[in-house]
Amino acid sequence: MQTLTDLLKDPTIIKIMRTTLWIVIIGILIMFLRKLVKRRIADIAYRYKIQKMIEMVGIFLIVLIILLSFTLDNLKDYTVIIGLFTAGIAFTLQELILSVAGSFYIFALRVYKPGDRIEINGIKGDVIDINSMYTTIMEMGEWVSSDNYSGRIVKISNAFVFKGPIKNYSMDFPFVWDELNIPITYESDVELAKKIILHVAIDHLSDYIENSKETWKEMVKRYYIEDATLDPTIAIKLTDNWIELNLRYITDYKRRRVTKHELFENIEKSILETKGKVSIASSTLQLLKFPLMDVRMKS
Template identity: 30%
Template sequence: MDDFQQYLEQLLSQTPLQMGNIIETIIIILVLIVIRFVIVRIVYRQAEDTSTRYRWRKNVTYTIVFIGFLLIGRTWIEAIGSLATFLGLLSAGLAIALRDPVTDMAGWAFLMWRKPFNVGDRIQIGENKGDVVDIRFFKFTILEIGNWVHADQSTGRLIHIPNHLVLRDPIANYTSDFEFIWNEIEVIFTFETNWRKAKSIIEKITNDHLKDYVNDAEQQIRRATKSYLIHYRNLTPIVYTDVVDDGIKMTIRHLSNPRSRRGINQMIWEDVLDAVANENDIDFAYKTVRIYQNQIEGKEKLKPAKDDLEHSSEQSISGSAE
């Protein structure tokens, strides 16, 4: 009890200027907290969308903190007596003791100013990729996709990434400005397949599923060209033909929303499987070993003549007799 009384007497014995600054700081903090609370309550009553509430809450918090920093800093700068002295001491202390937090705040400022991504965007930074769910002063958080889960679907893990990495590592944004990515599906048929018929079937299936994407993509391309030099000659699905070791490869190249890529792949594959099952002259190719007999399976003009076959057989028999 005596120690507390001594502390109180010591505190009250401080200069009036210092006590005034302490009281003014407390008042500023309380007033700003009340203002933030009132604004957030108003926003929650007016807006029902979760993302809108989140953005308002974050922006109001940042603004209040910035104003508070200015007001409290001005109060104590006057107490110190010199702006240059204050900034010098502050910068020296931050540079030595708070290097990582300072670079994180610089990264946060870059995120707020340049906006390489926003909350809700799907991004990849370094080896981590996912949907951005939160951005703060020192870190941002993504809901991870990929890893052991295929087709860019969520793993359920939250990854917290320091903000300074946005100044160091490349950032890939799946959904900013242009909310589509190019996707490819490979289908391989045997060499004996009626490949023209197979290609027309695949083109019809692809166009039936993806025709609605083209109009949306054209509108977003026009919007994206205002910020970036993006130009695509053709946005409609295309089926490319190629020959590989296993057979004839058809590659479907099409636009897809990043979050629905797996679903689109499934719908296209199911229709392709159903269509091929009903065709007797179309069959899938797969890894296997086969013996090709040219005299039986080859083209007529390329088959060896009967005389050549008989002569070859006679030579084989005579060679065996010797």
């Protein structure tokens, strides 16, 4: 009992107990506020932001309390202690510090937000969660073609926002340019083929074109960027086997695969209605017969 009493009188033990008590109180307060926000705020996006803000403020307070508890009493050695402590923390917890700093950076500068489609560290997908340490992504691609979910959920350290490029498909300009190639035979009516493809593209993409033009005007005002052609365009390429018509168009970043499928389907139907004036080309192989040979056998 005497040893326990002496231990409880130790200033260092008192500091640790007091600091631990404050950490527990802050942790309980964070959980209470998160539950309160969940009950009171109906809007999912706004509720998510408030909950993450509470979490980050709580972590900041905990770190601040730990620093103040072990440095404030010894003001003479304050510089030395802080220097050694900072050096040790920076060396051993550099990834953790970068991750926490990355989360503040992501929220403060709107690098991306939940619901955005991004590509970071070679991984592409939709952001489904951002916390103080990790960004959680519903992965796309890998063994699955085009913009389809693979089914895997990937957690990426927030520190990666300082280490490489972040490709955001939906921030400021939620449209992407895409292309499809239609091969036609050399015997086809090229001008008719161009008219068919452009008509289908404009008819199918009219809503995207109008919306993208309004958004692009805002982009030109905000960034140092040249004006771009948003209407569908066609470029012709001559190959050894066929004439290739390259259609370039703009579409919603979430409907790239569906748009390409619908364009191909409608273009094929329109070409079939020309009754041979335009024909889709394919690779062909021509077999040449060998010349007749007269073979005589001598006995």
